[in-house]
Amino acid sequence: MSNAAAAFVRTSPVAAMPPPRRHSGAVGWLKDNLFSSPLNIVLTVLSVLLVVWITPPLVKFLIIDAVWDGASRVDCLPRPEHPEVGACWAFVIDRINFFTYGFYPVEQRWRVDAFFALLAFGIGWMAWLDAPRRDIGAFYFFIVMPAASIVLLLGLPEIGLPRVSTTQWGGVLVTIVVAAVGIVASLPLGIALALGRRSRMPAVRLFSVLFIEFVRGVPLVTVLFMASVMLPLFVPESWTPDKLLRALVGVALFSAAYMAEVVRAGLQAIPKGQYEAAMAVGLSYWKTMRLIVLPQALRITIPNIVNSTVALFKDTTLVFIVGIFDFLRTIEAARIDPNWATPVTSTTGYAFAAVFYLIFCYGLSRYSRMVEARLAAGDKR
Numbered sequence: 001m002s003n004a005a006a007a008f009v010r011t012s013p014v015a016a017m018p019p020p021r022r023h024s025g026a027v028g029w030l031k032d033n034l035f036s037s038p039l040n041i042v043l044t045v046l047s048v049l050l051v052v053w054i055t056p057p058l059v060k061f062l063i064i065d066a067v068w069d070g071a072s073r074v075d076c077l078p079r080p081e082h083p084e085v086g087a088c089w090a091f092v093i094d095r096i097n098f099f100t101y102g103f104y105p106v107e108q109r110w111r112v113d114a115f116f117a118l119l120a121f122g123i124g125w126m127a128w129l130d131a132p133r134r135d136i137g138a139f140y141f142f143i144v145m146p147a148a149s150i151v152l153l154l155g156l157p158e159i160g161l162p163r164v165s166t167t168q169w170g171g172v173l174v175t176i177v178v179a180a181v182g183i184v185a186s187l188p189l190g191i192a193l194a195l196g197r198r199s200r201m202p203a204v205r206l207f208s209v210l211f212i213e214f215v216r217g218v219p220l221v222t223v224l225f226m227a228s229v230m231l232p233l234f235v236p237e238s239w240t241p242d243k244l245l246r247a248l249v250g251v252a253l254f255s256a257a258y259m260a261e262v263v264r265a266g267l268q269a270i271p272k273g274q275y276e277a278a279m280a281v282g283l284s285y286w287k288t289m290r291l292i293v294l295p296q297a298l299r300i301t302i303p304n305i306v307n308s309t310v311a312l313f314k315d316t317t318l319v320f321i322v323g324i325f326d327f328l329r330t331i332e333a334a335r336i337d338p339n340w341a342t343p344v345t346s347t348t349g350y351a352f353a354a355v356f357y358l359i360f361c362y363g364l365s366r367y368s369r370m371v372e373a374r375l376a377a378g379d380k381r
Contacts, residue, residue, distance in 0.1 A: 061086040062351060064295045068093075076342045087348040098334055099352075101294025102170015102325045108162065109328045111152045112173050118145050118152075119180065127367060129374060142184070153177075166244040170325030172356075174244070178316045178326065180253055185252035195289065197264060214255035220318055228322035229254070238243050247319045254313045262304040266297030299375050308367035310361045328353055 034044040067084030069075045070224050076088035083119070092099070106249065122145045125137035153173075155163035169177070196208030227250035232240045241249075270293055278288040320329035331349040334340070 007214060009122075018149055028140075036131050044095035061347075070094075073338075073340050073342050076340070076344060078274060085342075085344060088342055088344050089348065090339070091334075091342075091345055091348055092352050094340070095334045095337075097170065098171060099327065100172045100185060100328050102173060102330055103168040104170070104173065105162075105168065108155075111155075111161070111164075115149050115152050115173075116176070118148060119176070143165070166242050169244065170372070171330040172327050174319070174324060175316050177244075178248060180310050181248045181315045182251040182316070185253035186259045186308070186312065187305070189252065189256035190263050191294065192266060193256060194263035197260065198267060201331040212257045212260050215254055216261070220251070220254050220315055222320055223254045225295050226250070243322065244324060247322060247324055251312070255308065258311075259305070260306050262301050262308055263297060265304065266292065266299075266301035270296055274290070287300050302368055302372050303374075306364055310364055314357060318340060327356065342347070 033040075035041050047283045063086070065088050067085060067087070067090050070076060070088070070090030071094070073091055076085055078085050088118070097106075097109075101112055104112055122137070122141040125131050126134065126141050131137060151159075151161065153164065153169070154166075155161040157163060180290050193208045193212055196204045197212065199205045215359045223249055227246040229244060229248060274292055274296070275288065283291065316326055317327050317328045320332070325333070331353055335349045
């Protein structure tokens with residue numbers, strides 16, 4: 001090769017060119033996600049118009065014209081100098097303790113605060129995927145924390161904690177207890193029922209199918225009614241369980257039936273080769289499920305599991321039908337207080353409830369997205 005020809009041979013790769021502006025940055029994101037087709041353009045414009053239409057009056061009612069300080073209904077009534085009155089947040093601030101603790105004795109409410117702290121610590125330990133000694137965290141969350149919570153909330157006179165009946169519980173306390181018990185109990189029960197429905201043992205499969213189909217065939221209100229009203233008719237009075245305990249069992253069994261179908265969908269998505277590979281290396285049925293199948297099935301169904309969890313958290317409001325004072329029930333009771341009877345009291349209470357449920361449900365949704373992204377990192381090409 002001549003020197004003239006060799007002079008044109010590159011010894012290093014050409015530097016990568018930046019992507020076209022219309023496919024990168026904010027402009028590219030808008031084009032790909034909001035204006036990628038005529039239908040998307042129409043939907044984007046309609047969504048923007050809807051937000052513009054709804055947001056100003058909401059901000060005006062909830063923030064700008066809202067009453068933040070007051071001692072009675074008089075402060076939340078229209079006045080000549082303030083003819084338009086927004087949300088009466090003074091009502092919420094005044095009744096926030098009732099919304100949180102219900103009728104729990106004032107001098108013992110520190111026990112509820114301690115329960116919230118224990119629960120938050122346990123959730124944080126388990127939710128932090130890189131936390132140290134998560135095995136100890138699981139022992140704390142499933143063994144230590146429930147036992148300590150029962151002692152704290154119900155009381156134990158032997159150690160100086162007066163007993164507090166569950167009829168005095170209410171508000172956020174009841175909502176958190178019902179949701180936590182339902183969520184924690186529904187997943188293992190749902191997994192057991194899903195495996196039972198796929199079992200080769202006829203008795204186990206028949207029981208699982210009958211239970212799942214029966215529970216899924218009736219509304220939660222019916223399950224709560226049966227647990228709270230009909231159950232005492234079939235057992236001696238001395239054996240009748242606590243009203244809240246009956247509701248907890250009803251919610252847990254109801255959510256477990258739905259969770260079983262969610263888990264079964266994940267099990268059906270696992271290729272048959274995974275089972276055959278596990279059998280080829282000599283793994284037993286339970287090791288196959290614990291080490292190979294269930295981790296993959298649960299990862300696949302994370303969105304559906306979270307969806308069922310969010311639905312359960314919102315369905316806790318139905319326990320007021322059987323006479324339990326949950327968070328929404330305390331708002332219902334407080335809004336008819338003559339001391340705070342104004343045209344905006346009910347709306348403010350429901351707005352406060354909406355914000356409460358939105359924060360919790362959105363937090364669950366965002367955490368599940370984070371877990372999905374972390375578990376799917378190995379699937380990216």
